[in-house]
Amino acid sequence: MKTGIFICHCGHNIKHTVDVGKLRDYFGRFPNVVVSSDYPFVCSEPGQDMIRESIEKEGLDRVVIASCTPSLHDELFKDLVRKASLNPHLLRRVGIREHCSWVGDDISRNTEKAIRLIKAGLYAAAHYVPLEEKQVEVVKSALIVGGGVSGLSAALFLSNMGIQVYLVEKEPVLGGRVRMLRDIWPVRKDGEAVIAPMEAALRARDNVEIFTSASLVGFEGAFGNYRATLRGLSGERGITVGGCIVAIGSAPFDATIKPELGYGRDERIMTTVDFEEKAGRLPLPPKPRVAILHCVGSRDEQIGRPYCSRICCINALRVAESLKERYKDSYVESFYMDVRAHPRGGEEFFEDTQAKGVLFTRCSVAEIIPGRDGLSVRGEDTLLGEPFERKFDLAVLSVGISPPPDGPAVSSLMKIALDKDRFFLEAHVKLRPYDTAVKGIFIAGACSGPKDMEEAINHGRASAVKLFGFLSAGFATVDPYVAVVDGKRCSGCRMCEKACVAKAIKYDEAARVVHVEEAACMGCGLCNSTCPSSSISLRGYGDSAIDDEIAALVEAI
Amino acid sequence: MSATEEKTAKDPQIVGFACSFCTFKASEMAGSLRMKYPDGVKLVQVPCSSRVDPAFVIKSIFEGADAVFVAGCHPGDCHFIKGNYFTRRKIAALKEMFDAFSMKEKLRLFWVSAAEARRFVEKVRAMYDEIKEASHADAGKKD
Numbered sequence: 108m109k110t111g112i113f114i115c116h117c118g119h120n121i122k123h124t125v126d127v128g129k130l131r132d133y134f135g136r137f138p139n140v141v142v143s144s145d146y147p148f149v150c151s152e153p154g155q156d157m158i159r160e161s162i163e164k165e166g167l168d169r170v171v172i173a174s175c176t177p178s179l180h181d182e183l184f185k186d187l188v189r190k191a192s193l194n195p196h197l198l199r200r201v202g203i204r205e206h207c208s209w210v211g212d213d214i215s216r217n218t219e220k221a222i223r224l225i226k227a228g229l230y231a232a233a234h235y236v237p238l239e240e241k242q243v244e245v246v247k248s249a250l251i252v253g254g255g256v257s258g259l260s261a262a263l264f265l266s267n268m269g270i271q272v273y274l275v276e277k278e279p280v281l282g283g284r285v286r287m288l289r290d291i292w293p294v295r296k297d298g299e300a301v302i303a304p305m306e307a308a309l310r311a312r313d314n315v316e317i318f319t320s321a322s323l324v325g326f327e328g329a330f331g332n333y334r335a336t337l338r339g340l341s342g343e344r345g346i347t348v349g350g351c352i353v354a355i356g357s358a359p360f361d362a363t364i365k366p367e368l369g370y371g372r373d374e375r376i377m378t379t380v381d382f383e384e385k386a387g388r389l390p391l392p393p394k395p396r397v398a399i400l401h402c403v404g405s406r407d408e409q410i411g412r413p414y415c416s417r418i419c420c421i422n423a424l425r426v427a428e429s430l431k432e433r434y435k436d437s438y439v440e441s442f443y444m445d446v447r448a449h450p451r452g453g454e455e456f457f458e459d460t461q462a463k464g465v466l467f468t469r470c471s472v473a474e475i476i477p478g479r480d481g482l483s484v485r486g487e488d489t490l491l492g493e494p495f496e497r498k499f500d501l502a503v504l505s506v507g508i509s510p511p512p513d514g515p516a517v518s519s520l521m522k523i524a525l526d527k528d529r530f531f532l533e534a535h536v537k538l539r540p541y542d543t544a545v546k547g548i549f550i551a552g553a554c555s556g557p558k559d560m561e562e563a564i565n566h567g568r569a570s571a572v573k574l575f576g577f578l579s580a581g582f583a584t585v586d587p588y589v590a591v592v593d594g595k596r597c598s599g600c601r602m603c604e605k606a607c608v609a610k611a612i613k614y615d616e617a618a619r620v621v622h623v624e625e626a627a628c629m630g631c632g633l634c635n636s637t638c639p640s641s642s643i644s645l646r647g648y649g650d651s652a653i654d655d656e657i658a659a660l661v662e663a664i
Numbered sequence: 665m666s667a668t669e670e671k672t673a674k675d676p677q678i679v680g681f682a683c684s685f686c687t688f689k690a691s692e693m694a695g696s697l698r699m700k701y702p703d704g705v706k707l708v709q710v711p712c713s714s715r716v717d718p719a720f721v722i723k724s725i726f727e728g729a730d731a732v733f734v735a736g737c738h739p740g741d742c743h744f745i746k747g748n749y750f751t752r753r754k755i756a757a758l759k760e761m762f763d764a765f766s767m768k769e770k771l772r773l774f775w776v777s778a779a780e781a782r783r784f785v786e787k788v789r790a791m792y793d794e795i796k797e798a799s800h801a802d803a804g805k806k807d
Binding site: 176177178202205207210211219227522525526536609629630631632633635636645653654656657658660661662 | 698699703711723
């Protein structure tokens with residue numbers, strides 16, 4: 108066996124807290140290790156060339172790359188090994204960055220841990236066998252869950268590229284939250300005017316099928332051939348799609364969760380969402396006094412919303428501006444923590460609103476008490492450090508964004524994760540912000556965290572481009588990590604058959620042994636750990652490989 | 665106070681089995697967030713927590729690990745639909761066996777989702793500290 112070990116410095120990320128030179132020398136002494144080298148960035152082009160040349164020159168039959176976590180750059184390194192005409196399943200990645208150099212500070216301890224981790228990889232790799240990657244055809248169609256502005260943008264792009272699109276919307280009309288908006292800043296258009304052309308374009312296409320008042324009730328399969336079940340007014344319908352984009356949006360914060368603000372108990376207290384609808388017909392005196400509260404349902408640890416909702420400062424400014432325009436002699440006071448008018452032009456809009464006479468008071472509002480002669484807003488001015496109480500005719504709560512109410516249902520149907528705030532979790536916060544951990548399923552729009560309209564559109568388009576990239580390849584490789592049965596060893600006890608969740612194990616009455624139907628096998632390895640005679644084994648995670656890995660982690664070095 | 669009592673406890677070696685879809689992802693995130701946990705904790709990546717054969721746990725103890733944990737997705741969230749329910753049953757049975765040999769504390773099972781980096785670190789740190797504490801107490805008893 109000829110193994111090559113390549114240790115990445117990752118700039119200073121690994122090198123700073125792990126003695127890479129020591130690792131290199133340590134593994135260089137192993138009998139089966141032909142090459143042991145370290146390099147500043149093995150993922151860089153020269154780094155890749157170095158590995159490829161080593162494989163070709165030394166005729167390596169096992170490659171161990173100790174670098175970032177295995178899920179990162181997975182395809183990159185597999186491709187690299189493939190190009191050097193080595194089976195990619197003879198490659199072992201060892202994470203010495205996320206699992207070693209970044210989680211400990213002591214160099215000597217980290218180096219020892221890295222030795223054990225790499226050794227575990229080395230021992231396990233010795234048991235690897237070349238695996239054949241099967242290719243399956245990819246259905247060139249996409250399911251888009253959610254017909255908001257993000258889902259519509261994704262649908263438009265994909266249908267433009269000739270992909271069959273199925274768009275599912277829970278509500279009877281398309282457009283989501285954006286449709287309800289009036290006079291959107293800074294374009295000064297109504298939401299209706301944004302949605303209508305998108306909807307018209309989609310309806311005119313013959314490769315788009317739109318299901319309104321419908322929801323996703325079933326979802327199974329793998330990338331390239333997902334089978335989804337939609338339930339609408341006209342019954343259930345099954346479709347087969349190559350990939351999927353989840354764009355189920357978000358919900359406005361329910362202000363009744365903060366009872367001290369009196370929302371729902373007095374109609375003079377309303378949210379920015381209500382204001383959107385009622386702005387034209389407010390029962391206000393000619394010189395109204397209006398309070399606007401920022402950060403209702405945002406940056407609030409106590410109610411489980413620690414994040415900034417990003418859109419509500421601009422919404423509060425929009426409310427303030429429209430009031431000032433309608434009532435010249437109004438008294439409008441904004442109660443804020445910080446004004447985060449982050450989109451382009453937001454800061455100028457904030458200045459503008461101030462110039463129009465809107466007062467900004469940095470404070471934390473404790474409560475709103477409705478009375479016969481008006482609303483009493485009480486709180487503490489955090490700049491002056493003293494309490495205040497003022498009377499108003501109207502209070503507008505600038506509510507933040509809450510996670511989508513259907514998130515948990517969709518998450519458990521599609522097996523995609525939610526983050527701690529119950530928004531959908533991306534595969535990597537910086538490098539893969541559109542992907543989920545499941546291949547072929549992407550997220551778009553505010554369901555993955557608060558976003559304004561522009562960001563939601565961008566997110567939808569970007570996810571569509573990523574999905575198109577996957578679909579246009581026309582084929583998908585199936586993971587060869589499936590279970591195999593050693594017929595000679597199998598006693599025919601059928602324990603695995605009972606355990607198998609995917610029903611991939613079948614019993615052969617004549618031979619009295621079981622066999623695995625590879626296409627159905629999900630590769631969990633449950634049968635492997637259930638079998639009393641170890642005659643069924645999960646490829647890539649065999650008993651012997653894991654046993655040796657365990658030994659390497661704890662044995663003396 | 666003898667000198668032996670001042671002897672510091674041995675740094676425990678803990679082997680953890682982490683499922684690829686939840687706990688291993690959480691550990692990756694913990695790394696990206698530069699959260700710290702003891703270097704005695706080392707992970708073996710398995711596709712699903714149900715891949716963990718009770719024999720692996722025993723093997724780890726045989727090889728010299730001070731404790732073992734098995735961690736997977738929260739019940740109901742298993743990527744393989746219900747693998748973790750099998751894990752739960754298997755580990756419960758194994759725990760009873762460990763209990764019979766008075767080493768119940770050497771085995772733990774917990775659930776950490778892909779988003780719960782902080783929970784992962786809290787769990788492994790707490791486990792490490794308790795194992796270390798116990799070995800310290802034992803060391804004191806022998807003398």
